[in-house]
Amino acid sequence: MKSFEIFGLSSEILQGLARLGFTEPTPVQLKVIPLVLEKEKDLVALAQTGTGKTAAFGLPLIEKIDCGKKQTQALILCPTRELCMQVAKDLQSFSSFVKGLNVLAVYGGTSIYEQIKILQRGVQIIVATPGRLNDLIRRGKVNISGVRYVVFDEADEMLQMGFQEELNAILAQTPKEKNTLLFSATMSKEVAGIARKYMTDPVELTVGRRNAGAENVSHEYYMVHARNRYLALKRIVDNNPGIYSIIFCRTRIETADVAAKLARDGYNADALHGELSQAQRDLVMNKFRSKDLQLLVATDVAARGLDVNDLSHVINYNLPDDVAAYTHRSGRTGRAGRAGTSVAIIHLKEKYRIAQIEKRMNRKFKLCQVPTGSEICRKQLAGLLEEVTRVEVNHEQIDPLYETVAEKFAHMDREELIKKFISLEFNRFLTYYKDAPDLNVQDKGKRQQKRGDQPRTSRQDARGHGRFTRFALNVGRRQGIDPEGLIGQINKIPGVGRIKIGKINIKRNSAHLEAETKFTAQILGAFQEAEINGKTVSIEIVPGNSSSGRRPKRKNYRKSNSRNRRR
Numbered sequence: 001m002k003s004f005e006i007f008g009l010s011s012e013i014l015q016g017l018a019r020l021g022f023t024e025p026t027p028v029q030l031k032v033i034p035l036v037l038e039k040e041k042d043l044v045a046l047a048q049t050g051t052g053k054t055a056a057f058g059l060p061l062i063e064k065i066d067c068g069k070k071q072t073q074a075l076i077l078c079p080t081r082e083l084c085m086q087v088a089k090d091l092q093s094f095s096s097f098v099k100g101l102n103v104l105a106v107y108g109g110t111s112i113y114e115q116i117k118i119l120q121r122g123v124q125i126i127v128a129t130p131g132r133l134n135d136l137i138r139r140g141k142v143n144i145s146g147v148r149y150v151v152f153d154e155a156d157e158m159l160q161m162g163f164q165e166e167l168n169a170i171l172a173q174t175p176k177e178k179n180t181l182l183f184s185a186t187m188s189k190e191v192a193g194i195a196r197k198y199m200t201d202p203v204e205l206t207v208g209r210r211n212a213g214a215e216n217v218s219h220e221y222y223m224v225h226a227r228n229r230y231l232a233l234k235r236i237v238d239n240n241p242g243i244y245s246i247i248f249c250r251t252r253i254e255t256a257d258v259a260a261k262l263a264r265d266g267y268n269a270d271a272l273h274g275e276l277s278q279a280q281r282d283l284v285m286n287k288f289r290s291k292d293l294q295l296l297v298a299t300d301v302a303a304r305g306l307d308v309n310d311l312s313h314v315i316n317y318n319l320p321d322d323v324a325a326y327t328h329r330s331g332r333t334g335r336a337g338r339a340g341t342s343v344a345i346i347h348l349k350e351k352y353r354i355a356q357i358e359k360r361m362n363r364k365f366k367l368c369q370v371p372t373g374s375e376i377c378r379k380q381l382a383g384l385l386e387e388v389t390r391v392e393v394n395h396e397q398i399d400p401l402y403e404t405v406a407e408k409f410a411h412m413d414r415e416e417l418i419k420k421f422i423s424l425e426f427n428r429f430l431t432y433y434k435d436a437p438d439l440n441v442q443d444k445g446k447r448q449q450k451r452g453d454q455p456r457t458s459r460q461d462a463r464g465h466g467r468f469t470r471f472a473l474n475v476g477r478r479q480g481i482d483p484e485g486l487i488g489q490i491n492k493i494p495g496v497g498r499i500k501i502g503k504i505n506i507k508r509n510s511a512h513l514e515a516e517t518k519f520t521a522q523i524l525g526a527f528q529e530a531e532i533n534g535k536t537v538s539i540e541i542v543p544g545n546s547s548s549g550r551r552p553k554r555k556n557y558r559k560s561n562s563r564n565r566r567r
Helices: 011-020 027-038 053-064 081-094 112-121 130-139 155-160 164-171 189-198 226-238 252-264 278-289 323-330 348-361 373-390 395-408 414-432 483-491 517-527
Strands: 043-046 074-077 103-106 125-128 149-153 179-184 203-206 217-223 245-248 269-272 295-298 313-316 340-346 366-368 468-473 501-506 511-516 539-542
Touching (some): 011 053, 011 081, 027 043, 027 053, 027 203, 053 179, 074 130, 074 164, 081 103, 081 125, 112 130, 130 164, 149 155, 155 189, 164 189, 179 189, 217 348, 252 295, 313 323, 373 414, 414 483, 468 517, 517 539
Parallel strands (some): 043 203, 074 125, 074 149, 149 179, 245 295, 245 313
Antiparallel strands (some): 468 511, 468 539
């Protein structure tokens, strides 16, 4: 096993690494550290997030800094405030035993005057976001004319965020004779452009295959109708007890909407998007890092710089516009040597995009089936039983209570007690997923029937009878109605067995559904004068048989799911 001593780093740096528990260099560190230490060469290093890039450039920079001089000698540029703070924190940890070395994180969203005060005292390494550093340059409050090293960290993300002009202005203030180190997860045209414009005959290093993504991340996709994305998302989450995930959405509005629905439906979730204040953003991110949040719903821009090493999943609620963005997303799981899963929820017309990403990344994606309610309940039960078997009993605390508990359950046999235990934990789950429809879409371009339903022609089933009647209700999405809720209400009708359901169309303030004609009276009775979210329901028969429309948002029929809630 190789140790950091092979690089010839100072005893102070090795002491700092030992305190952090760093023992064996990662592949990117083995390639980059010797090059930066021994050669005055520009460098382009392509490696995924979570591979140890900060130490790869940070350790040799700390080694080469002259701590006897107060002027700024190294500049590290990061795309986001969070990454800037994390890099500066890491460098401070690496150099905790190095006397006289000062590292400063320079970023927006906090007092610029406090940063100016520290700069005036002398800082050898500045870690900065382009916007705030450019502001300091315009004010004449920072001097980077003596910089010997410039590092672009997550260069592709900086360019995607539109920092090209700021980078030009910053680099114009640095000396021509310097070493430039560029680190990126992908080699886009824009990144190659930076290398051509600002670097001299750079050495290119690639850890893993170019643009391939982390090797220990598996890639899965689920194909559903677009209107069923949210229902599929919930089933994926429910089918993975203990999931710890970022859910990526395209827009701020969609991010806030999905997070709000998840929270309403009993999941431990919150949103991260550009409209949050810095204080709100910090609160959400701190809760997620500490695992007080289980699910973080975010846009690509908002999640940049979020440093979390043990995500179990990354879920693409929508696929991003380009492969590089997908690579960045998937690279947030499977970090620090752990396995991870990247999930995409797509509709049939997006399947070609999966093929494009597969080709670009040279990775095979697995088509998975959205789990049924029965499968989810079994998975949740297995998760609970595993949790129970791992619980350590504190006999000192439990023994005084045991006699009372044992006496209370003395009349029950073992089988009855187990069934009550399962019912207490899973009644809501079992009820919620009772007769849940199949959300999977066939790859043949045809709509797939719900499991257990026979395909029918027109408004008749395969046997030629059981015509469907269309009903109209005066409640809709605004009252929290969803297809599963309507089906559940029908299934509660006593003494009729299972009623076949046809199309369901839910609008903002109304809903239409089709059900077997022979049960018309029972269905009218089940909804008439019922109350949903404070509104009295009325239902009537609609002449004609046509129906269409989108599925609705989801109501909180299941207020709490303790198995998927991190306490």
